[in-house]
Amino acid sequence: MTFAATVLTLYPEMFPGPLGVSLAGRALDQGKWSLECVQIRDFAIDRHKTVDDTPAGGGAGMVLRVDVLAAAVDHALALHPDSPVLAMTPRGRPLSQERVRELAAGPGITVLCGRFEGFDERIFETRPVEEVSIGDIVLSGGEPAAIMLLDACIRLLPGVMGAPSSGTEESFENGLLEYPHYTRPVEWEGRTIPEVLRSGDHAKIAAWRKQRAEDDTRSRRPDLWERHADARDRPASGARRKTKDQGK
Numbered sequence: 697m698t699f700a701a702t703v704l705t706l707y708p709e710m711f712p713g714p715l716g717v718s719l720a721g722r723a724l725d726q727g728k729w730s731l732e733c734v735q736i737r738d739f740a741i742d743r744h745k746t747v748d749d750t751p752a753g754g755g756a757g758m759v760l761r762v763d764v765l766a767a768a769v770d771h772a773l774a775l776h777p778d779s780p781v782l783a784m785t786p787r788g789r790p791l792s793q794e795r796v797r798e799l800a801a802g803p804g805i806t807v808l809c810g811r812f813e814g815f816d817e818r819i820f821e822t823r824p825v826e827e828v829s830i831g832d833i834v835l836s837g838g839e840p841a842a843i844m845l846l847d848a849c850i851r852l853l854p855g856v857m858g859a860p861s862s863g864t865e866e867s868f869e870n871g872l873l874e875y876p877h878y879t880r881p882v883e884w885e886g887r888t889i890p891e892v893l894r895s896g897d898h899a900k901i902a903a904w905r906k907q908r909a910e911d912d913t914r915s916r917r918p919d920l921w922e923r924h925a926d927a928r929d930r931p932a933s934g935a936r937r938k939t940k941d942q943g944k
């Protein structure tokens with residue numbers, strides 16, 4: 697099945713952009729995913745094709761009009777009723793690998809790209825649109841965020857990555873950062889690849905990698921580590937918790 701990506705944007709010329717090369721580009725050529733860009737301006741209702749207006753209450757910049765956005769979103773929903781619509785906005789829920797995995801397992805996604813000061817809030821009150829942020833930074837437009845989101849989904853599509861294990865062993869897949877990597881030359885500028893990785897002892901290598909993944913997550917991402925530790929310590933089922941509580 698082809699994963700259908702629909703992008704609602706004022707700048708369709710920005711696509712496929714980086715998604716047209718390497719892994720994603722090959723997958724696009726092979727029909728593993730499809731891309732359709734929809735020009736938001738086509739849904740403007742006046743003869744000047746206006747898509748934005750000044751912010752209610754005053755302030756800097758311009759805001760994308762809800763009537764124009766709604767017409768564009770309705771068009772995408774009519775085309776792909778089963779695909780979730782995700783709006784790129786720093787006000788959204790931070791994107792996670794878990795959510796990316798869910799999206800990649802579905803029929804496709806519609807991505808709504810903002811510009812200027814962003815969207816009239818009423819689009820989220822009236823249409824099934826999920827607000828997604830790609831991090832605590834502010835971009836000038838939603839298109840680079842959409843490219844990031846699509847790239848993350850596309851690499852998980854069946855047959856896109858060479859070795860299937862490279863998708864499951866990566867950072868965030870088990871709530872941890874991935875362990876560090878090394879490759880030849882064995883010695884470089886006085887630094888040697890850790891001996892264990894050259895030992896050929898697979899059990900020892902796995903133990904070393906697990907330890908490094910845990911140590912690095914704890915020191916670099918205390919937020920992730922806390923969540924990982926909570927999940928690890930949580931009882932596997934309600935039944936087990938009940939038994940434990942009853943034992944007190």
Ligand code: SAM
Nearest residue numbers: 784785786810813814829830834835837838841
């Ligand atoms: N006024 C908005 C705010 O402060 O939350 C920022 C608007 S930004 C200049 C223009 C557009 O870039 C947004 O509507 C959104 O589509 C996109 N954008 C910027 N930062 C983003 C982020 N961290 N995640 C997702 N999209 C982002």
